[in-house]
Amino acid sequence: MDIPKENFSEWYNTLIKEAELCDLRYNLKGFVVIMPNAADVISRMYRLYEDALEARGHRKSYFPALISEKNLEAEKDHVEGFAPEVFWVTRAGKNELEEKMILRPTSETAMYPMYSLWINGKCDLPLKVYQSCQVWRYETKATRPLIRGREFYWIEAHNVFDSEEGVLSQVQEDMETTEEMIHQSFGVPFLFFRRPQWDKFAGAVDTYAADTMMPDGKTLQLPSTHNLGTNFAKVFNVKYMDDDGEEKPCWQTCYGPCISRIFAAIVSIHGDSRGMVLPFHLANVQAVVIPILRKEGSETVIRFVQEVTEKLAKNYRVVADFSENTPGFKYNHWELNGAAVRVEIGARDIESGKAVVVRRDTGEKESVPFEELPKKIGEIGKEMNASLREKADEWFATMLKEADTMEELKSALENGEGFVRIPFCTDSLEGEGCAEKLKEECSANVRGSRHDANEKPSGKKCIVCGKEASTYQYAARQY
């Protein structure tokens, strides 16, 4: 593959196909098959993310994928938000079901009726439970593999507290988890927004979300975390007996990192014209060993490569490519597939006692004595991770722009898009009209105010209505 990332849409679609990440030929609209090259990485991401949640006191659970119609209907805003996009199970075998069921689009209405049975007193709180699962939504917008589809793979953590403080500090913790995983571990930069009131989760008090930026300058929502207040608790009867002997509704949050979509962001942000580049700890192949064979002496090289590969396999995911393709073909193939380090070994290298080692992200080559290979590959892995993150951060910084007028906003968006900070009248419901006008004028959405930074306009006017601005919002075109 050799496509500049500037043609992002073509680049992404080609990568998905050529690197065998997804197969789009599954015969149901909006559904794709996640193939081993992607699935192995996604599985690794799941384990890391689960470990990070468990280190913060979350415990795993498995809730049914099916939810009864009456549960969905219990919370008014929620049903209004989700009913248009749920899949209905109406028949089983030959029987029409008396009670229809939905496939979970998200699990609040499956989990909270159970929480109501599990929580009695303060000693049961906080309750921090998550599940790793698929959810299904009847998406009618254009779908895009791993980014938007009718089925996606996520984690949802649903937490319960005895106070609003509990909720607010959980939002902070979720932001830290997001920073640790998405940014530190996966090298994907983001802004952590509080969404405007008109763009929150159906039934929530407040929605926060980590938004990253794709190479085409459009933003993509990564994990979101919702302050549910006591809204769902009141509906589903999640109560605790307080010290004063009174039953009180609990306070709740939920947090939802969509692992398949985060994978799409990782691939898009770190990849290059030749294909996939992955953080070292996520790569399916951390080192590929390529024998350079001439007519004579090829058996010695093959045996030597096998030995080196076995040694490296003690510490890394490693393969030796003994296929009959040319070295050049193999280089391209493994670059496309995101093998982190390439080790080339020919007869002359064996004589000189050194292998040629090539780093995937920079293409840097160096000669490394065989006995130092295991150590060296680990070092390259660390350097690569730091460097991928730094490069992404630097690029991301160039995508943060400012505008005080609609003209400035338009020109910022035309000029490579990105997040544009704008003074805005208000992020309460009254601001929705201005957001709609803004969208009409420049096809951008108002994504929220930064929760990870303290910034407030002073003496500025709303970019739309000209009233005094009470908030800095970020405008961006979105996926």
Place this chain on the structure above:
Amino acid sequence: MDIPKENFSEWYNTLIKEAELCDLRYNLKGFVVIMPNAADVISRMYRLYEDALEARGHRKSYFPALISEKNLEAEKDHVEGFAPEVFWVTRAGKNELEEKMILRPTSETAMYPMYSLWINGKCDLPLKVYQSCQVWRYETKATRPLIRGREFYWIEAHNVFDSEEGVLSQVQEDMETTEEMIHQSFGVPFLFFRRPQWDKFAGAVDTYAADTMMPDGKTLQLPSTHNLGTNFAKVFNVKYMDDDGEEKPCWQTCYGPCISRIFAAIVSIHGDSRGMVLPFHLANVQAVVIPILRKEGSETVIRFVQEVTEKLAKNYRVVADFSENTPGFKYNHWELNGAAVRVEIGARDIESGKAVVVRRDTGEKESVPFEELPKKIGEIGKEMNASLREKADEWFATMLKEADTMEELKSALENGEGFVRIPFCTDSLEGEGCAEKLKEECSANVRGSRHDANEKPSGKKCIVCGKEASTYQYAARQY
């Protein structure tokens, strides 16, 4: 909890509830919630099992949970077997779907049409791909948490070969994987059967299955592996170009360890009257530290217990129980929950420099110097694993019986049930009549011949029809 395992049904139901493994109050029939105390173990089992499959060259994938009606209908025997138990998705949002979809009851019909696109030549074979997922079946028999329900959690590995030999050696490999995981790692004994022809998977040439024995003497099927021959390949067009230039149908197997059910077997076989006993590497709590507090000196003990707990936490999953309950209450609680090792520390222990250490499965107590605790707990873990497996093996051996006549079979079953080896006319389809008569007479099923042992009757008569016996079959009552 204090229920003898002889009352197995009561014991099992009480354990599920008291140890908070499942909540049966979910408001859809046949569906249960797997609570954290079970989910954490099941998640650990998933990771171990996935690692074992990957070590044998399987790669992960994620296939959609929904399958189009026409895929299900493609394989005749398969649709006949599964149609009565599939859930149908017929509506999405407000739209009646033109093309109905089913929730996967198993994934052959989702995966093989894709395999047909992925496989061209011999170089694409063997293809070994698995997924970890839920499946849904409209079960109409009585359900039992984790053992039989409308939703279960499994792994399914679907492999493709260019010859029948490939298939047969995969059956061997699956048997080895089963031995490594179910028996060696989880300590659960089983017999590996080849099922009689009348009891095979819908669409298969042969079905093999690992059957264990529950404490009540009834058998429970654990992983099964199916030789699909070329049946599905022909239907779904999974072909390869052979060296002779001809397109030939591929040979296939599938293997399905049901993790939630295996968990039920582990709990049932290792547990005792006081509750759950788990292999050390599966236990949620590998060591619980209990402070023994008197009125004076309690602060010192608490501080000391905190320090010990922190040190142990470097190597083990450990909790300190500082709740206000009595030590006796705590002992019962953690025994119920299967904490592997209990460490008791009071003021006198601190003076003497030793803690009291109690092993969950045997109740053995010993005094262990504080500095030796980390090492000692690891040793106990190893001993416990070996001892749980040995104990289970010894008990299992007593459940293997023999009978040459129907009277002997009945009396063996009445006398504690178990697997009864019987001479049987044939395991080909012609034997089905005898199996049905046997079932009528003593409510036992013919489970198959041992694939993990070579045994053939000589000069024996079929226990039912009296014709010459060509096979030893095993009869057992089953879940």
